[in-house]
Amino acid sequence: xxxxxxxxxxxxxxxxxxxxxxxxxxxxxxxxxxxxxxxxxxxxxxxxxxxxxxxxxxxxxxxxxxxxxxxxxxxxxxxxxxxxxxxxxxxxxxxxxxxxxxxxxxxxxxxxxxxxxxxxxxxxxxxxxxxxxxxxxxxxxxxxxxxxxxxxxxxxxxxxxxxxxxxxxxxxxxxxxxxxxxxxxxxxxxxxxxxxxxxxx
Amino acid sequence: xxxxxxxxxxxxxxxxxxxxxxxxxxxxxxxxxxxxxxxxxxxxxxxxxxxxxxxxxxxxxxxxxxxxxxxxxxxxxxxxxxxxxxxxxxxxxxxxxxxxxxxxxxxxxxxxxxxxxxxxxxxxxxxxxxxxxxxxxxxxxxxxxxxxxxxxxxxxxxxxxxxxxxxxxxxxxxxxxxxxxxxxxxxxxxxxxxxxxxxxxxxxxxxxxxxxxxxxxxxxxxxxxxxxxxxxxxxxxxxxxxxxxxxxxxxxxxxxxxxxxxxxxxxxxxxxx
Numbered sequence: 217x218x219x220x221x222x223x224x225x226x227x228x229x230x231x232x233x234x235x236x237x238x239x240x241x242x243x244x245x246x247x248x249x250x251x252x253x254x255x256x257x258x259x260x261x262x263x264x265x266x267x268x269x270x271x272x273x274x275x276x277x278x279x280x281x282x283x284x285x286x287x288x289x290x291x292x293x294x295x296x297x298x299x300x301x302x303x304x305x306x307x308x309x310x311x312x313x314x315x316x317x318x319x320x321x322x323x324x325x326x327x328x329x330x331x332x333x334x335x336x337x338x339x340x341x342x343x344x345x346x347x348x349x350x351x352x353x354x355x356x357x358x359x360x361x362x363x364x365x366x367x368x369x370x371x372x373x374x375x376x377x378x379x380x381x382x383x384x385x386x387x388x389x390x391x392x393x394x395x396x397x398x399x400x401x402x403x404x405x406x407x408x409x410x411x412x413x414x415x416x417x
Numbered sequence: 418x419x420x421x422x423x424x425x426x427x428x429x430x431x432x433x434x435x436x437x438x439x440x441x442x443x444x445x446x447x448x449x450x451x452x453x454x455x456x457x458x459x460x461x462x463x464x465x466x467x468x469x470x471x472x473x474x475x476x477x478x479x480x481x482x483x484x485x486x487x488x489x490x491x492x493x494x495x496x497x498x499x500x501x502x503x504x505x506x507x508x509x510x511x512x513x514x515x516x517x518x519x520x521x522x523x524x525x526x527x528x529x530x531x532x533x534x535x536x537x538x539x540x541x542x543x544x545x546x547x548x549x550x551x552x553x554x555x556x557x558x559x560x561x562x563x564x565x566x567x568x569x570x571x572x573x574x575x576x577x578x579x580x581x582x583x584x585x586x587x588x589x590x591x592x593x594x595x596x597x598x599x600x601x602x603x604x605x606x607x608x609x610x611x612x613x614x615x616x617x618x619x620x621x622x623x624x625x626x627x628x629x630x631x632x633x634x635x636x637x638x639x640x641x642x643x644x645x646x647x648x649x650x651x652x653x654x655x656x657x658x659x660x661x662x663x664x665x666x667x668x669x670x671x672x673x674x675x676x677x678x679x680x681x682x683x684x685x686x687x688x689x690x
Contacts, residue, residue, distance in 0.1 A: 219451060221487040221536055223529045226495050227521040240486070240496040242521065249657045249681050252545055254664035254674045299496055332674060362661060400544035413484075414542060416446030 236293055238408035241301040247363065248300050252396065255361050256331035256382050263366060265350065267315065269387035270323035275315070279366070283352070285310045290349065292372035294379075295408040307370050309351030312343040315386075323388035327395060328369055331382040335395035337404065338371065338378055340388065347373055350383055375406040375413070449486060452538040454530055455509060460597045463516045464563060465527045466502060468509040471538060476505055479570035480547040480652065480680075483510065483540030487522060497522045500566040500654075500680075501541065504573035510538075513597065515563040546652065546680045550578035554650040555643045558586040559633075559663045561655025565597050567680065568652055572605055572612070583611045587641045589633055589659065592621040615641050633659070638666040645671040654680040 237243060266276040277285070289308045295301045327337050342348065352359050352367040359365030364381025371379045377397050398404050403412040411417060452469035459465050482500045503511035516527035530536070548556065548571045556575070558568040565588055575581055590596045596616065606614045617629030617637065629637055643649040651672065653663045660681045667677050 219488055219535075219537055220490055221525070222534055224487045224489050224495075224525050226487065226489050226493050240494070242495065249661075251679065251681070253679055254668045254677050255661060256674070298498055362657070396545070401542055414447050 236303060237301055238295055239411045240413075241295055241299055241408065244300040244302055247302060248296065248298070249362050250296060250298055250377070251332075251362075251381060252334065253332055257361055258331050258366065258382065258384075260366060263384075265367070265383065266385035267319065267388065268385060269327075269389055270321045271319060271388050275319070282310065282350075282367070286314055288349065290370070292370070294372050294376050297375040297377055297402065297406065297413050301408075306355055307349065307351040308353035308356075309349040309367070309370065311346065312348045312350070313346065315350070316344060321388045323390055325389040325392040327387045327389055327393055328380040328383055329385050329387065330380045331384055333396075334380055334382070336369075336378050336380050337389075337393055337395045337398055338374070339392075339405075342371060342374065343386075347371065373407075375403075375408050377402065378406050447484075447539045447542065449537045449539045451535045452510065453535045454532050457530070457532055460513060461595050463527070463595070464513060464597050465516075466511050466513045467526060467530065468503070468511045469536075469538065470508075471510045474510060475541070477501055477510075477541035478544075478547040478549065479504060479574040480567045481541035481543045481570075482567070483512070483538050483542065485512075485522070485526075486537040486539075487525060488537070495522050498542070500570070502566045502569050502573075504570055504577055506574065506577040513563065513566045513569070546654075546678050548574070548650065548652060550574055550580065550582070552650055553582055555647050556582055556584040557641075557643055557649045557651045558584065559651070559653040559655075559667075560586065560588045561659030561663070562590060562595070563597060564653075564655030564659070564680070564682070567654055569598055569601075571652065572602075575612070576605055576608070576610075581610050581612075583643075585613045585615065585641060585643070587615045587617070587633070587637070589617045589619060589655070591619055593618060593623045593626070633663055633666065635666055635669060638663070638670055642667060642670055642672075648673075649676060651677045652680075653677060655682075657681045 260279045263279045264276050265282055268274040287308055288311055291304050291306045293303045294305050324340055326340050327335050329335050349370045350367050351370045367383055368381045369379040369383050401414055403417050406412050452471045455470045456468040482498050484496055484498050486496045488494050499512045502513040514523050514526045517523045560568050602614055619632050622630050653660050660679050664677055664679050668674055
């Protein structure tokens with residue numbers, strides 16, 4: 217500290233909200249988009265979601281089977297590594313606790329994989345106990361392709377790139393395997409409250 | 418372990434902070450450093466280039482960005498990311514910033530900051546949206562407005578390289594006066610070294626304008642894009658609706674989505690910063 221930007225005042229935000237904003241983030245009301253390539257538009261007739269890797273019997277759901285799973289509606293704050301945060305976003309989808317029911321594994325890590333060849337890695341413990349969902353509705357509407365529809369991850373306690381769009385499955389890994397952004401300079405874990413944006417943060 | 422709705426995961430032992438980068442060179446934390454503004458160039462009425470002297474700058478690749486941090490007297494801070502406009506060959510680090518009237522940081526950078534002032538900066542950041550002059554594939558750059566900034570770093574890098582791959586830039590601006598880097602782009606194209614630049618203006622066109630006069634569409638992409646058989650390297654940058662449209666059109670002419678690297682700013686029809 218100690219450095220002052222001459223002449224900078226900044227736009228003060230509602231101070232009641234300041235405790236909800238992680239360091240270095242700013243609040244937006246719109247919904248920015250970030251992705252590395254063109255938006256995939258998968259065919260729902262052939263869409264599946266699977267759990268594979270370190271698991272005796274891999275699990276797989278079709279789109280219709282997935283929609284039939286018990287769903288939850290959750291309202292969460294989300295934080296993008298590109299600095300925007302958005303409060304009170306409402307999603308509907310399936311908790312990973314539901315998806316993992318009865319699954320036995322020696323894995324401690326996971327890799328999410330998506331259409332468009334996107335991957336991101338997470339410790340398994342960050343997916344369970346009500347911390348992560350596969351969501352297919354945003355604000356009561358089907359999830360728009362730009363924002364990851366038909367279905368995306370929602371892991372709101374980590375930077376939002378960990379919430380993979382266009383999700384197609386989770387691989388259970390014994391070893392941690394950095395995903396797409398994680399091999400491109402971004403942090404392996406991505407806790408916004410510790411500002412873990414980049415390698416070495 | 419057994420996972421279920423009520424599983425207890427306390428038995429997992431792991432260190433989530435451990436950074437293990439596979440197949441890439443790992444390096445230490447990106448530290449904040451004080452960068453001094455050494456030159457300010459007004460590019461258009463709303464856009465300025467800021468050249469910084471950054472002590473111990475480690476170098477960068479065209480397409481990478483930096484984070485900047487501003488601190489008010491009472492300790493309030495704001496951080497934003499900006500693409501680097503300068504090529505690796507230059508000593509100073511140039512950012513080109515569009516002033517957003519409702520923004521928090523851009524009106525400070527374009528309006529308040531003066532030569533000799535400092536700000537805190539760290540970088541370079543990003544390993545996906547980058548291009549090296551050694552890449553032999555034909556290069557296709559598609560820019561909307563200030564999305565041209567990281568692509569300009571690529572064109573400047575290409576201009577400095579001894580071997581120049583064929584390159585095309587399709588650049589969409591609102592009006593003639595809004596064309597960022599217009600004169601420099603004219604000079605780069607006039608070098609006749611394999612670079613062709615296509616402009617399109619979406620609002621006003623001056624008399625005698627010979628470029629396109631509409632939003633990008635299938636016919637324009639068809640005319641400008643390299644044939645898919647040439648497997649080009651493609652970079653698209655701009656506001657989200659522009660990038661969505663351009664990337665979809667490129668996939669529509671048969672490009673493999675994996676050839677097309679995108680960088681977007683702002684929401685669906687709005688902007689941040």
